[in-house]
Amino acid sequence: MSNDLALRRRAWDAAASVVDPEIPVLTIADLGVLREVTVKDGRVEVAITPTYSGCPAMNMIGVEIELALRRAGFPDAKVHTVLSPAWTTDWMSEDGRRKLREYGIAPPQAAGSRRALFGVQQVACPQCGSDNTEVLSEFGSTSCKALWRCRSCREPFDYFKCH
Template sequence: MVAVLDQKRAWAAAAAVPDPEVPCVTVEDLGILRRVELVDGVAVAQVTPTYSGCPATMAIEMAIEVALREAGFDVRIERVLSPPWTTDWITEAGREKLRAYGIAPPVETAGSVRALFGDVAVACPRCGSGDTEKISEFGSTACKAQYRCRACAEPFDYFKCI
């Protein structure tokens, strides 16, 4: 019973770590925290970066390590690259948090050719209008595109499908 409680406590500590580039969502919301297991008294956290060149990968891994150490665990972080992360792994709660923060969540599944190579209909996270236009393929980070709403005239980031 104690081991199960420690396992849950370790998961909760790691899962609460916010993404450094999009602090409204946690590593759990993004689906990049794959697993936290206790192995011989060590909390082993498995993390999948959003993409291989993500500049926040080390910061995320270090933040998870700190959170687990502060919760009283010895820690080992394992980077898991296969299968690769996709935006399909973002939880429904994470999508809502992105929208509330002013970032349009991905609207297509990651396997969609249209999502990767075509334009998608992106609703404005502020007013909900579908009358939007892409301004730039890149927004505040490489994983987001910059859009503008024609209805409310507000610019916003769109979390691209990967």
């Protein structure tokens, strides 16, 4: 493995370990926010894409990436934001979706879901698995989530909105 490739792998692993400050069970790699890590002449650059424009967590994520890279031996790393193409929930890893469900947040549905076909959204309850759910508010605990309730177990839950 070339030196730049080994450095890139080490830098990627360090950046990928950063967790989302709003959903701490997910890393930025799980979310698909971590887009690219490059190494040129020993210098690391990291590209990240926000889940939506104006996401307040992005500044903290950038700082956490720089700190993680500094701890991994990259003191002069640069982090920049890439807005195009826009982030989509399709970039979330399957592991990230599983982590959301286990944390009690319904993961986003695939682009080819029932809603895309018929305008009807069926969100499974992350507590009991029932599809007998209803939206309470399009705005949840953060801007990227909506508040839902299960009619079967009666528990409220967040749903990670599709983008």
